[in-house]
Each structure stands twice: as C-alpha cells, then as structure tokens.
Amino acid sequence: MNGPQISIDKPETLQPLSDKELQAILLEGVSRTFALTIPQLPNELYPAVANAYLLCRIVDTIEDEVSLSAEQKKYFCNQFIEIVKKGKNSQAFAEQLAPLLSEQTLPAEHSLIHLTPRVIAITHSFDPAQIEALAECVETMANGMPIFQAMDLHAGLETMADMDNYCYYVAGCVGEMLAKLFCHYSPEIDQHREQLLKLSVSFGQGLQMTNILKDIWDDAKRGVCWLPQDIFSETGFDLKDLTPETDDERFRQGLEHLISIAQGHLHDALLYTQLIPSHETGIRNFCLWALGMAVLTLKKIKQNLDFNDSSQVKITRNSVKATIFATKLAVRSNTLLSLLFNITSRKLKTPDWQYSPRLPSPGQ
Template identity: 30%
Template sequence: MATAYLLCRVLDNIEDCQQPFEWQEKRFTEFSAMLDEPRLAHETLAFWNHERWPGLTADEQKLMAPDGGHPLWQIYEQIPEPARSSIKHWTSVMAAGMGGSQKSRQGLRTRRYNGVRLLANVDDYDRYCYYVAGTVGHLATELANYHYHFDENVAEALLATCEACGRGLQKTNIVKDFVKDLRRGISYLPDQWLKEVNYQPLSLAGASPIWSFKVIANVLSELRDAADYVLTLPYTARGYRLASLMCLLPAYQTLLLAVRNRERLFSADHQFKISRLTMAKCLLDSRSMIADNTAIKQYNQRLQGVVEEAFVTPEFERHPVII
C-alpha cells in the first residue's frame, strides 16, 4: 500500500509542477513506461534530475530524482502478483487521466476564462476526480482485498463506494486549495457552476451562500458514501479501517472549518487548512472509532447538521439545496 501511495505521489508531483502542459504530458508518458519496465527508472530518473520542477518542495523533488526515487521503483519491481498488476493498472489509468485532462482527452472538456483553465461542467469535474482519486479508491480496495481476503459481499459493497470515497477526498482538497490552484491558472470547479455567480470566485470576490453551499454539499454527498465505505469494512481489518478513518475525518474537519468561516469562502481570505492539533484529534477519534460503527454514523450525522445549520439563511430557505 505504501509503494502504491508513493507512485501516486509521483503522479501528483508531475501534475503540481508548474511546467507547461506539454512538458507534463511527456513526464506522464515516461512514468507509464516505467510501470511497464521498472528498470527504465535508472535512466528516466537521471534525466528527470536535470529537469526543473518549479512548485515542488525539496522533499517532493527528491522523489523525482535517482537517490530518492530509484528505491521506490526497485520495490515496485519486486512486488508479487496480483498486487503489482493492480498497482500498474490503476496508476496507468490515473496517469492517462491526468495527462488527458491537460489536452481534453479521456472525455474531459475544458474552458478558459480570463486566462484561467476550467473544467467545463459537473460531469467533467466528476470525471477528473475519478481519474486522480477514484482510481486510488479502486487500487486501495483491491490491495486491501488481497491482504484481508474479504468475502464476496463485502468486496462488492466496497467496490460500489470506493470511487466516491476517492472523489470526496479530492473534492475536499479542491475546495481547500482553490486559491493555490487559481494562482497556477487553474480552477477545478466547473465553468457550469462558476458562470452562475458571474465568475466572482475567480477574482476572489466571494460567492453567494447558496452557491457556496452547492459546492460544499456536493463534497458532503461524496463523503457520505466514503463513510459507508468505512462502515462496510470488517472490524478485523483494523489497520485499513484506521487508515480509511484517517482520510475521512480530516476531510470532515476541513469542511467544518470552511463552513464555520463561510464568509471567507472563495475570497482573498479563503484558507482552510486544519491545524496540527485538529489532525492529532482526528487520529485520537479514529482510534476510538476503529471498532465502533455507531460512533462513525453519529460523527457523520453531526457534521451534516453543522453544515446545514451554517447555511440556513432567509435566502437559503427560499432556494434550498438538497444534499
């Protein structure tokens, strides 16, 4: 699982690097070639080491260079089947989707508004989140299934919600990183939504409560399925349940931080990164709920109540948004 995560981080680094889309496309192609033939990593990483990776931290750049990256590919080469085939398949899909999103391939349509690249509509938003995170949901589920040997009913139930689980985490990050992405000339929130508020968020002029709630409610609906995913996991899969809760609870807390400061949403003060103290509390809560599905359900219900109450205004009551 750790190897799969780090390979996904390599793809994230390529996408996050502030290089032209054509440059990124070449790196995605080289990544896919290393999946097919890991021994290419020595040559490819040596080449990458001479490339510029603007926008990445020093630690992120190490993963793209021989010293930090080559051990990862050596471990990948030694992973037994069928786990290695799962990693190869889903990271290949992820790479193709990320590369395709740059050139409107894979069915993803984009628009430009005042120099900002936008996904065209909600379907494109969902497809993008599938490529970069729903695929990770599939990959993690398959690897967990190989390890824990879930029965057929559990495996099918997990596969039914694993995409939404990944999409929900990605959409949480899209809300959190809206300003950061905008500075790179990108908005992953779709043109279809942004035109409803005359593109005000693109100039960090805020947005109406109804529109902000629409964005948050869309994320929340995905996180409901993510909670169902965790609830489906047998108590015997303690390690994977803990890891899943440690993805879900910080996403919940990020949304809570956003709605409690809703007047700052999509403005120049849009900043919703949870504190280390909150992250530590998520860890403690995850441990306490690891074998308590009732507590997980109550946590989810409390979150939804806080979100709905935060947006209850006369305007909202006249134009309710169903989640």
C-alpha cells in the same frame, strides 16, 4: 558522525536506507497526511500502499512541473507507465527527468524523482496482483490528468460531470487501487469487493473535492479554477469573474452546494469503512482519519464561506488529534461511527437543494 547525515534534500544520503525507512522518509517529505495515516495499516499492506502513493506522487510531479511542455509531460507519463508495468529503464527515466525540474518543485519531490529506481525496485518486490493494481492506477492517472492539464481552466470546468471525471483521475482511481489491495490482503474483505470498488471512487471524490474547495484561492493565483461552472450558473454567478476579492452571495451559495455534494461522497466513505471487518482496526483507522479530517475541513469552509486563503480553513493540530482520538474510540462500532459522522457533518447539507445537471441540447 559516521557517514553523511540523512537529508530529504540529498537523495544520495537516502540510498543506504532500508526500503521501509526510505519510503517513510519520502512520504514524510511529500505528504504529512499520508505519512500519518499509512503507518496505521497492517504490516502486510503498508509497503504496497506507501509505494503506491509515491508512484502517484511521481505522476503528480510530472504534471505539476511548470518547466515541462505538454509534449514533455505526455512523454514522461507514458515512459513512467511502462516503467511501473515492467520494472525496466527507471534509471534512464530519472536521469532524464531530474535535471528538468524547477525550483518550484519541492526538494522532497526532486529526491523522489532521483530515487525512482529504488521506488520501482520496491514496486516489483510485491505480489503480481499488487503490482497489477498499482500499475493500473498509475496508467489511469497518467493518461487522465493530461486531459485536464491541456484545458483552459481560468473560468473553471464546464460541468459537475467534468469535476467528477477529474476527481476520478486524480483520486477515485487511487481509491479503486486501495480497495483491490485490501481485497487481496483479506478474503473476508474480498467478499464485499463489488461494493467497495464502487464506494471507493466516491470516497476518493469526497477527499479530492475537499482539497479543491480548500485550495480555491491558491489555485486562482496560478490562473486555475477546478470548480464546475454549471453549479454556479444555477446561483447566478459567473466563475470568470472570480478573484480573491470576490464578495458575492451567489458565489457563496455555489460553494455551499459543492460542500453538500462533497458531504454525500464522504458519507459513501463512511459506508466503505463500515464494510471493512471491525477487527481490521488498522485499515479502518487509515480510512477514518482521512474521512474525519475532510469533514472537519468542510465544516471550517462552511463556517468561513468568505475566506480568501487556504490557511484560513486549515484544520488545527488539535483538530487532527481530536479526530484520531474520537475515531480510535469508535473504530470497532458502526453505530458509533454513524452517530459521530452525523453529528459532525449535519450542517454540511444544503437544505431543499437538488443538483440538476445541464443536459446537452438536441444535436450537440
């Protein structure tokens, strides 16, 4: 065999690859879902969107690294914001951060950090408007996530508004970035810019809330809970009492309410997708596959409210294939897409329930 065998665990073997090959392999290593959906995009959009996800993953890697102190995380996040904006000092950043990563970090993420200079070089090969959209997203995410990392999350977030803010920093701002990239790509799409930017935040929140609900018990093992206390206060359950052994109807009622809220956000995701011209089937499929998998995950959670492990509500490969097949058939028809969404998600809404946010007391 000529040359070293390509391995995601060995960043040096990835260096000779083309930009497109490198980003595809890194995406496959850090997210199979995005490795599946991003290639559906038009060739003019694929490089920037793939790169954007890798940039966000670098921020995630910093924030999730257990060996880094809060001060170190802030330092590396601030460094990375400037690197993405200016395209400089990426080699020093990678050499400083890579040795600090623990074994708990995925091998693919180790490689991603080592290859930060290549990823940043790709970033700065784009159009200035694309670079600006990516940099704004990274800055929002890198500045926002530490706010929540510094909190005591053993008993959850305090309010649904806090959950909204968290979802914005980790997913909503990504939705905004994608909307900007889509509008830059197509003047026809840009005609709906204002609506798309608004709906994109809700789209991101729907996907993130689905992930939070699916991963409740994985997070609990780390002593973390991203659920909002006020939703469960309304049902009479205290999140500080939550354990994988919890068997409480009041907790399940709270879950149902969150599923209902998430369904509303996913309906906004449908409206977002329907604003994309019907001939842009690649962008529509990119949106619809993520939307469809989220709806099916919520359905599985709703049907198994007593689950205590994420594997119990993970959708099957056949479900993924069915989502792809159904959306490909309906992709050009807004009427069919609405019908498909309504049929699939109709049992996710909580009947006769309206969320009433807790208002601060006078003087607070």
